[in-house]
Structure formats: structure tokens, C-alpha cells
Amino acid sequence: MGIIDKALEANRDYARKYDSALGKPPAPKIVVVTCMDPRLSDLPGILGLPQADLDVIRTGGPAVTEDVLGELVVSNRVLGTTEILLLNHTGCGFTTFTDGELNAKLSDSTGDASPAPMRFFSYKDPEENTREQIKMVRSHPWISKDIPVRGFIFEVDTGRLWEVHALEDERIA
Numbered sequence: 001m002g003i004i005d006k007a008l009e010a011n012r013d014y015a016r017k018y019d020s021a022l023g024k025p026p027a028p029k030i031v032v033v034t035c036m037d038p039r040l041s042d043l044p045g046i047l048g049l050p051q052a053d054l055d056v057i058r059t060g061g062p063a064v065t066e067d068v069l070g071e072l073v074v075s076n077r078v079l080g081t082t083e084i085l086l087l088n089h090t091g092c093g094f095t096t097f098t099d100g101e102l103n104a105k106l107s108d109s110t111g112d113a114s115p116a117p118m119r120f121f122s123y124k125d126p127e128e129n130t131r132e133q134i135k136m137v138r139s140h141p142w143i144s145k146d147i148p149v150r151g152f153i154f155e156v157d158t159g160r161l162w163e164v165h166a167l168e169d170e171r172i173a
């Protein structure tokens with residue numbers, strides 16, 4: 001049996017015990033942008049916040065794309081979240097290749113180059129990535145200026161978070 005088939009079977013039990021009050025419209029308080037990496041999945045544990053308070057946007061990296069900016073605007077302006085947390089991490093798979101390398105590799109191994117060049121949003125340095133994200137989000141005219149936009153790196157070896165400040169001099173100060 002495939003993983004999805006097993007999951008469907010498990011869902012029957014889940015639905016039997018499901019609390020229908022959970023189906024009420026959500027009222028998240030904070031929005032987190034983080035990587036698709038499974039080590040970032042336990043956000044209630046990592047952040048000590050209830051699942052219901054968290055709006056979560058996940059992309060590889062994470063990459064703050066136009067789509068992600070749109071989701072942040074909705075989270076802020078429509079759903080009413082009041083803080084934005086950009087959560088990068090050490091050991092990210094998206095630092096292990098460049099877009100050019102992966103495009104070449106997949107074109108080669110599949111014998112079909114027609115999707116290339118795909119954007120995979122690979123990057124090299126999580127700290128620099130975080131700093132760019134803070135700038136992009138902070139400068140978006142539809143994201144309220146009253147809202148804190150803070151960036152962090154999750155250390156996969158220790159479980160610790162450390163903050164990245166938008167500017168180099170801020171970090172020194």
C-alpha cells in the first residue's frame with residue numbers, strides 16, 4: 001500500500017474523533033514563512049505557539065516570491081495577523097545546488113530540456129537570504145508598517161533560533 005493510501009485509512013479514524021469546533025473560521029495571530037524541509041514542521045514546538053495562532057507559508061528555502069508576498073498581504077490584511085516571522089535554517093537543501101546546475105542535471109537525466117530554465121530559488125547563505133527577505137517584505141506597500149517583520153535562522157543541530165537583523169550595522173550595534 002502506498003503512503004497516501006495509508007494516510008487515507010488513518011484519516012477515517014481522525015475524522016471519527018475530530019472536533020467540529022476546529023472548522024470555525026481561523027483567527028491566526030502571526031504568520032511564519034519557512035522552508036518545506038520537514039525539520040521545520042514542528043512550528044508549535046519550535047516557537048511554543050498554539051497551532052491555531054500560526055499562519056504558515058512554506059516554500060523551498062524559503063523563497064519570498066511574488067506568490068508569498070501575496071499570501072503575506074492576505075494574512076496581514078484579510079486574516080489579521082499582527083507579526084511576520086521569516087524562518088530560515090541551517091543545512092538547507094536549496095544551498096546544495098544552483099538553479100543552473102539543477103536545470104542542467106534534470107535536462108540531462110530526463111532527456112527533456114523544455115521546462116528549463118526553471119526557478120528553484122536556490123541560494124548560498126541563509127543569513128543573507130533572511131536579510132533580503134526582511135527588506136522585500138518590509139518594503140511592500142501593502143504590508144502594514146506597524147507590523148514587526150523579523151528574520152531568524154533555525155539551527156537544525158541544536159533546535160535553537162537566532163535572529164538576523166536587516167542591516168549589517170544593526171547587528172554590530
Ligand SMILES: [Zn+2]
Pocket residue numbers: 035036037060061062089091092093094
Ligand atoms: Zn530548507
